[in-house]
Amino acid sequence: MATGPLRFRTPHIDELPATQSRQAPGFAWVAVSGAQNDPSKSWGTTNRKRARASVGGQTDQQREALSARQQREVERRIRDLNSDNSKDVVIELPRKPGTASAVKAGKTTNTKKILASGKNFAHYLDDEEAEIARTGRREGEGEALPQPQRASKTPLARRKTREDSSMSISPAPSSNSMGPPPLPRGVNGSAGASMQDDNAEEDDDYSFGMPSEADIEALLSLPPLTYSQARAAPPPPTVPPRRRFCETCGYWGRVKCMKCGTMTCSVACKDVHDLDRCLKMYA
Amino acid sequence: MARPKSVSSAPISGDLADKTLVLDNGAHTIKAGLAVGHAENEPSLHDCHVIPNVIARSQRDKRTYIGPEYSECLDFGELAYKRPVEKGFIVNWEGEKAIWERSFFDKNAAVLQCVPEETNLILTEAPNSPTALQRHADEMVFEEFGFAGYYRTIAPTLNAYAPSPFPSTSISAPGIPVECLLVVDAGHSHTTITPLYQGRPFQAAIRRLEVGGKTLTNQMKELISRTFDVHREDHIVGEIKEDVCFVSQDFNRDLEKVWKGGRYDPREIDASVVVDYVLPDYETIKRGFARPHDPKANLRNIMLGIGTEGGRREHVLTIGNERFVVPELLFRPSDIGMQQDGICGTILQAINALPEVLRQAYLANIVVVGGTSKLPGFVERLEAGLRGMVDVDLVVRVARAGDLVKNVWLGGARMAQNEELVKSLLGILHKARYIET
Numbered sequence: 001m002a003t004g005p006l007r008f009r010t011p012h013i014d015e016l017p018a019t020q021s022r023q024a025p026g027f028a029w030v031a032v033s034g035a036q037n038d039p040s041k042s043w044g045t046t047n048r049k050r051a052r053a054s055v056g057g058q059t060d061q062q063r064e065a066l067s068a069r070q071q072r073e074v075e076r077r078i079r080d081l082n083s084d085n086s087k088d089v090v091i092e093l094p095r096k097p098g099t100a101s102a103v104k105a106g107k108t109t110n111t112k113k114i115l116a117s118g119k120n121f122a123h124y125l126d127d128e129e130a131e132i133a134r135t136g137r138r139e140g141e142g143e144a145l146p147q148p149q150r151a152s153k154t155p156l157a158r159r160k161t162r163e164d165s166s167m168s169i170s171p172a173p174s175s176n177s178m179g180p181p182p183l184p185r186g187v188n189g190s191a192g193a194s195m196q197d198d199n200a201e202e203d204d205d206y207s208f209g210m211p212s213e214a215d216i217e218a219l220l221s222l223p224p225l226t227y228s229q230a231r232a233a234p235p236p237p238t239v240p241p242r243r244r245f246c247e248t249c250g251y252w253g254r255v256k257c258m259k260c261g262t263m264t265c266s267v268a269c270k271d272v273h274d275l276d277r278c279l280k281m282y283a
Numbered sequence: 284m285a286r287p288k289s290v291s292s293a294p295i296s297g298d299l300a301d302k303t304l305v306l307d308n309g310a311h312t313i314k315a316g317l318a319v320g321h322a323e324n325e326p327s328l329h330d331c332h333v334i335p336n337v338i339a340r341s342q343r344d345k346r347t348y349i350g351p352e353y354s355e356c357l358d359f360g361e362l363a364y365k366r367p368v369e370k371g372f373i374v375n376w377e378g379e380k381a382i383w384e385r386s387f388f389d390k391n392a393a394v395l396q397c398v399p400e401e402t403n404l405i406l407t408e409a410p411n412s413p414t415a416l417q418r419h420a421d422e423m424v425f426e427e428f429g430f431a432g433y434y435r436t437i438a439p440t441l442n443a444y445a446p447s448p449f450p451s452t453s454i455s456a457p458g459i460p461v462e463c464l465l466v467v468d469a470g471h472s473h474t475t476i477t478p479l480y481q482g483r484p485f486q487a488a489i490r491r492l493e494v495g496g497k498t499l500t501n502q503m504k505e506l507i508s509r510t511f512d513v514h515r516e517d518h519i520v521g522e523i524k525e526d527v528c529f530v531s532q533d534f535n536r537d538l539e540k541v542w543k544g545g546r547y548d549p550r551e552i553d554a555s556v557v558v559d560y561v562l563p564d565y566e567t568i569k570r571g572f573a574r575p576h577d578p579k580a581n582l583r584n585i586m587l588g589i590g591t592e593g594g595r596r597e598h599v600l601t602i603g604n605e606r607f608v609v610p611e612l613l614f615r616p617s618d619i620g621m622q623q624d625g626i627c628g629t630i631l632q633a634i635n636a637l638p639e640v641l642r643q644a645y646l647a648n649i650v651v652v653g654g655t656s657k658l659p660g661f662v663e664r665l666e667a668g669l670r671g672m673v674d675v676d677l678v679v680r681v682a683r684a685g686d687l688v689k690n691v692w693l694g695g696a697r698m699a700q701n702e703e704l705v706k707s708l709l710g711i712l713h714k715a716r717y718i719e720t
């Protein structure tokens with residue numbers, strides 16, 4: 001609006017040809033496509049704030065960034081929920097009276113190293129994944145797996161440090177290249193679908209009784225999955241979407257805050273939210 | 284057992300220590316006890332000691348409580364925690380060694396006396412361990428502690444040796460595993476689903492849901508902190524969870540019951556769900572407790588000690604829908620945005636990874652263990668949920684183990700009584716053989 005010649009805010013009116021409308025003297029009803037696409041509505045009178053809030057970002061990039069931010073937020077929260085040790089607190093073990101302080105604990109070099117190691121579980125997990133990505137097999141396993149291929153398609157350089165979050169989609173064991181050799185009979189990823197499929201044959205199969213000892217032995221001697229492969233897969237897409245709860249009282253979330261997106265259940269709870277919980281000053 | 288390196292089935296000759304320390308090394312508590320090889324009587328749960336597996340530092344009395352000393356603590360307010368076991372694996376061996384020494388090996392050990400050189404060890408770990416951690420465990424057990432024999436196994440397998448909780452199944456002799464068992468282990472860090480055949484796991488079908496007791500406690504902390512800040516009170520919130528939480532059988536109905544109503548249509552709140560929880564102050568109230576909700580109570584007066592029993596000052600929390608919203612995470616992890624199926628769906632994922640012929644057998648032999656499954660209504664909801672997800676003509680049977688916390692230990696102790704089995708298993712990792720390799 002700032003550039004260009006001065007424009008008067010007088011709309012130019014002309015009669016549009018409309019197929020659906022009944023001919024009436026003087027004017028015709030037409031279908032208006034919406035605020036964004038209609039140039040006659042965007043003469044400085046648009047509420048840009050509202051337009052942005054209604055679709056969650058003006059452009060595709062903005063919308064993507066917004067959802068990525070929410071995703072990160074959720075991941076961080078889950079990590080916090082699953083964390084155990086107190087943060088920012090270093091607990092020193094009191095020394096035993098007999099031991100000299102200079103001597104490291106441990107009897108052999110191996111155990112000295114283990115005892116002094118300050119690694120946490122996420123480090124070990126990263127180590128193992130890197131090992132698999134590099135050699136195609138786990139430490140201590142005899143031969144390489146059939147297809148030595150990286151577990152993740154993300155290039156190593158761009159891969160984020162994995163902090164053991166459950167947001168990363170769990171690989172369905174049969175589809176993953178790092179997985180064990182596929183099981184002999186019907187292994188399906190999705191629970192609901194395969195159960196229904198199988199039930200038709202269930203009775204027939206039952207008459208054959210147990211599988212042979214050799215089959216079971218083969219299944220039992222499969223190597224264990226890696227830590228991230230054993231993670232439960234996401235539910236099938238048919239389940240209802242995520243439930244939202246009121247941030248103030250925990251009842252169903254029915255109203256979304258226009259500024260920050262949290263849910264509340266009623267006017268009373270929304271007031272509490274607006275007063276001192278809504279952390280976003282400017283939407 | 285996950286290391287095929289030194290597997291040779293030849294049992295070691297004769298000189299087997301006849302005491303076995305069965306150590307179920309959980310992230311929250313250690314379940315430990317000695318089993319004697321050829322004893323006539325069955326191992327009893329009295330021999331199993333539950334030790335907090337934690338190192339806690341109190342800001343108030345500036346003391347560090349290690350393992351068994353934790354129970355001496357008089358003021359659990361604002362403790363800082365460090366747990367040597369993360370996600371079910373011993374990660375911090377320095378801390379774990381300190382706890383084990385205070386519990387078993389020291390001269391004046393708090394729990395039981397044990398000389399490693401004359402004892403075998405059965406140690407449990409969580410399924411799907413990184414191999415580096417398994418190697419560390421083996422090295423520590425032999426090189427640092429020097430146990431005579433050692434068998435490391437994933438914890439759920441030992442449940443096959445415990446007495447079967449199904450009334451129709453006869454109790455097997457000690458050391459003989461149940462044929463088919465699907466173990467649902469709802470622990471502190473996560474919930475694992477393990478199908479067992481003759482006491483051996485189908486490794487490719489083990490699944491893990493990353494919601495455990497710790498997740499629930501932390502979620503409880505978040506929800507209570509909406510009205511009263513308890514972010515630093517892990518112990519108290521854990522107690523609140525154990526005291527008042529339950530698994531709702533009909534979530535929507537329960538949530539409806541405790542809604543306070545809108546601004547102009549206040550409702551009667553169902554008093555059967557809402558409770559008042561009196562927080563401990565560690566002076567007059569040593570442990571918090573729940574009592575029926577009193578809507579007319581003036582919390583400020585109560586806090587000042589006006590109109591209370593004996594005039595003591597009480598901090599009262601009103602707990603309503605938190606009681607069942609928190610355990611609901613086990614069944615709907617998507618409520619916090621977690622991209623995993625609930626516990627029922629996870630069980631079906633594990634079952635579907637098995638051959639079709641075996642599926643019915645496992646669906647009808649589900650056993651629930653682990654501290655989180657102590658939540659009232661857990662087994663009923665699990666059974667109802669599974670029932671609704673599978674076909675009508677399949678049988679679904681879910682049973683609660685006799686002692687949810689000590690069941691793994693009991694299985695391990697019964698296994699240790701079968702000398703032949705112990706010999707063959709310990710043969711896999713015997714000290715002499717370890718030194719050779």
